[in-house]
Amino acid sequence: MPAPLNFHFDIDGEDFSSAGEASVEMKKKLRQLGFPSDVIRRCSIAMYEGEINMVIHANGGSADVAVYPDKVVMVLEDHGPGIPNVELAMQEGYSTASEQIHNMGFGAGMGLPNMKRYTQSLEIETQVGVGTKLTMVVSV
Numbered sequence: 001m002p003a004p005l006n007f008h009f010d011i012d013g014e015d016f017s018s019a020g021e022a023s024v025e026m027k028k029k030l031r032q033l034g035f036p037s038d039v040i041r042r043c044s045i046a047m048y049e050g051e052i053n054m055v056i057h058a059n060g061g062s063a064d065v066a067v068y069p070d071k072v073v074m075v076l077e078d079h080g081p082g083i084p085n086v087e088l089a090m091q092e093g094y095s096t097a098s099e100q101i102h103n104m105g106f107g108a109g110m111g112l113p114n115m116k117r118y119t120q121s122l123e124i125e126t127q128v129g130v131g132t133k134l135t136m137v138v139s140v
Contacts, residue, residue: 002068002069004066004067004068004073005029005033005066005067006064006065006066006067007025007026007029007064007065007067008062008063008064008065009021009022009025009026009062009063009064009065010060010062011051011054011055011060011061011062011063011076011078012055012060013054013055013058013059013060013061014059014060015055016055016104016106019048019051019052019055020048020051020052021051022047022051022063023043023044023045023047023048023051024044026043026044026047026065026074027040027043027044029067030043030067030072033067035072035140036140039072039138039139039140041118042118042119042138043072043074043118043138045114045118046074046114046115046118046119046136046138047063047065047074047076047136049110049111049112049114049115050063050074050076050111050115050134050136051063051076052106052111053111053112054076054078054080056097056101056106056107057078057080057081057096057097058078058079058080058081058131058132059078059079059080060078061076061077061078061079061080061131062076062077062078063075063076063077064077069140070139070140071120071137071138071139071140072137072138072140073135073136073137074134074135074136074137074138075133075134075135075136076133076134076136077131077132077133077134078131078132078133079130079131080131080132081128081129082126082127082128082129082130082131082132083124083126083128083132084128086124086126089112090112090113090116091109091113092109092110092113093108093109093110094109095107095108095109097109112124115134115136118138119136119137119138120137120138120139121135121136121137122134122135122136123135123136
């Protein structure tokens, strides 16, 4: 397998207005590389949901994207509170976001379910009090 093209993004946890910048930049790069629009859309949705979760829950983090000819691998990592109950967090509509976050229009409880829906695989490594690492794969 050829070496992937790698991209790194820092996710600012202090600024909601910058949330989504990494997914937009990744989308541009995938478009330049000629990926099919459905692959770009699925990657963008999954990355955006991860970015928003890092801003809401973990004060930011990082995203590393490896682009192969046949797949895109996105690894998002933070040093936030971790996910106490992954099974519960995967349920549509479940949210631990504050009332302030809900009033801003975020925290609907669709982040992790959407990440799973739009990727071929979603691996969650989390430890309460340490952080969370998500590895998502979208196949071409």
